[in-house]
Amino acid sequence: MIDRPPSHLFYQGRNRKPVLDQARGVYMWDVDGKRYLDGSSGAMVCNIGHSNPHVLAAMRDQMERATFGYRLHFETEASEKLAVMTAARTPEGLNKVFFVSGGSEAVESAMKLARQWAVATGQGQRWKVISRTPSYHGCTLGALAITGYAPLTAPFDPMMRPMPKIPAPRAYLDGLDPGDPLTGLHYADMLEDCILQEGPETILAFMVEPVGGASTGALVPPAGYLERVREICDTYGILMIADEVMTGVGRTGRFLATEHWGVVPDLIVMSKGYAAGYVPLGAMVAHDRLVDPVLDEGGFQHGFTYAGNPLSCAAGVAVLEVVERQGLCANADAMGDVLKARLEGLMARYPVIGDVRGKGLLLAFEFVADRHGMRPLPREMAAYDRFVQIAYGNGLIVYSRRTRGGIEGDHILVCPPLIVTEAHIDEIIEKLDLSLGQFVAEIEPALAVGA
Numbered sequence: 001m002i003d004r005p006p007s008h009l010f011y012q013g014r015n016r017k018p019v020l021d022q023a024r025g026v027y028m029w030d031v032d033g034k035r036y037l038d039g040s041s042g043a044m045v046c047n048i049g050h051s052n053p054h055v056l057a058a059m060r061d062q063m064e065r066a067t068f069g070y071r072l073h074f075e076t077e078a079s080e081k082l083a084v085m086t087a088a089r090t091p092e093g094l095n096k097v098f099f100v101s102g103g104s105e106a107v108e109s110a111m112k113l114a115r116q117w118a119v120a121t122g123q124g125q126r127w128k129v130i131s132r133t134p135s136y137h138g139c140t141l142g143a144l145a146i147t148g149y150a151p152l153t154a155p156f157d158p159m160m161r162p163m164p165k166i167p168a169p170r171a172y173l174d175g176l177d178p179g180d181p182l183t184g185l186h187y188a189d190m191l192e193d194c195i196l197q198e199g200p201e202t203i204l205a206f207m208v209e210p211v212g213g214a215s216t217g218a219l220v221p222p223a224g225y226l227e228r229v230r231e232i233c234d235t236y237g238i239l240m241i242a243d244e245v246m247t248g249v250g251r252t253g254r255f256l257a258t259e260h261w262g263v264v265p266d267l268i269v270m271s272k273g274y275a276a277g278y279v280p281l282g283a284m285v286a287h288d289r290l291v292d293p294v295l296d297e298g299g300f301q302h303g304f305t306y307a308g309n310p311l312s313c314a315a316g317v318a319v320l321e322v323v324e325r326q327g328l329c330a331n332a333d334a335m336g337d338v339l340k341a342r343l344e345g346l347m348a349r350y351p352v353i354g355d356v357r358g359k360g361l362l363l364a365f366e367f368v369a370d371r372h373g374m375r376p377l378p379r380e381m382a383a384y385d386r387f388v389q390i391a392y393g394n395g396l397i398v399y400s401r402r403t404r405g406g407i408e409g410d411h412i413l414v415c416p417p418l419i420v421t422e423a424h425i426d427e428i429i430e431k432l433d434l435s436l437g438q439f440v441a442e443i444e445p446a447l448a449v450g451a
């Protein structure tokens with residue numbers, strides 16, 4: 001993206017990025033003074049906006065008291081308070097909170113607690129965790145084994161035990177009405193078929209993103225899907241794990257996305273919005289009935305050195321306070337409707353957009369070469385990457401991926417912080433409009449040749 005000498009630092013590739021100088025609210029500035037509107041909250045993380053004074057003050061206060069107390073030596077007021085606040089905001093019965101430093105750690109923890117619960121309750125034959133394709137549950141090997149996204153998993157396949165996958169409910173591609181309860185049942189049946197085929201007695205859990213994240217581009221489940229999934233899990237004694245790493249803490253307009261459907265999972269994992277980018281933090285929240293037998297049988301054989309770090313927990317407490325005091329779940333709900341309608345307005349003007357979807361402020365649009373056949377743009381165009389670069393040039397940060405329902409395609413996530421106002425949304429749409437115009441002008445000649 002930027003021509004600068006190579007760095008000693010590396011992540012995915014060699015592209016250099018602008019150097020961040022400051023961030024406030026929904027805006028970020030690089031060291032050259034260029035301003036960006038953070039239209040994706042980083043990676044759907046910075047839910048309360050940048051540099052919130054209440055969180056900074058809470059962190060400063062905690063830093064002056066103690067920055068580290070090892071979890072096996074001390075409890076801290078911050079970790080105890082965050083656990084109480086978390087249990088109060090999750091469904092009844094889910095009262096046990098286990099702290100980690102990120103989403104992958106939370107997913108690993110949930111898989112391992114589920115397994116230890118099975119062993120402790122005489123169900124040692126249960127070990128398989130069913131998940132969906134596409135999906136993303138993290139980059140560590142356990143979380144990766146249940147991730148349905150071949151470009152990330154393929155190099156590591158020989159190092160992982162294969163886990164069963166079912167298709168995510170991609171009604172928009174399969175030509176089904178997502179509002180029809182039969183559509184929900186159709187996709188939920190795939191879970192039951194998989195359980196029966198694998199042997200119900202071997203299945204430990206079903207891991208599901210209630211609203212899909214980056215892997216599906218904000219895929220909302222069809223009517224009745226999650227409710228039926230819950231019933232199927234109950235029928236076969238299988239644990240339902242909600243991966244709310246991206247959706248948790250208000251992103252979809254409710255504290256948890258599962259609340260939209262009144263579904264109560266057995267385990268919930270959260271991370272991104274939980275500390276909103278201020279510190280590395282995540283949590284697994286488990287039902288008492290899972291944790292008690294494990295603690296009775298010698299304890300949970302799992303834990304991370306930085307877990308329950310007082311600074312992280314103090315930031316987490318302050319983030320939850322901000323979410324509540326500023327009514328950010330309700331704002332995500334209301335502003336999500338406004339932003340979605342405005343994205344649909346862009347879709348009406350740009351045939352290259354084939355679908356707009358999502359819930360609250362977890363929204364995405366998908367590029368197509370042909371809206372009727374939902375044919376994706378040619379892979380060589382790398383539209384997901386090119387569009388992000390164009391938007392970047394116009395001072396807007398958005399997030400993208402190339403994949404959909406197991407079929408190739410490009411989608412762009414538009415997920416600003418939950419503090420957005422209508423004026424910010426005007427600015428996002430203006431910059432998207434400009435970027436779409438430039439993008440279409442660039443790809444049109446190639447599309448005309450390919451038509």
Ligand code: PLP
Pocket residue numbers: 043102103104105107136137138139209213214243244245246271
């Ligand atoms: N689960 C979901 C749904 C995610 O979106 C992510 C990250 O994008 C993860 C798990 C992994 O979280 P982390 O990157 O913090 O390890």
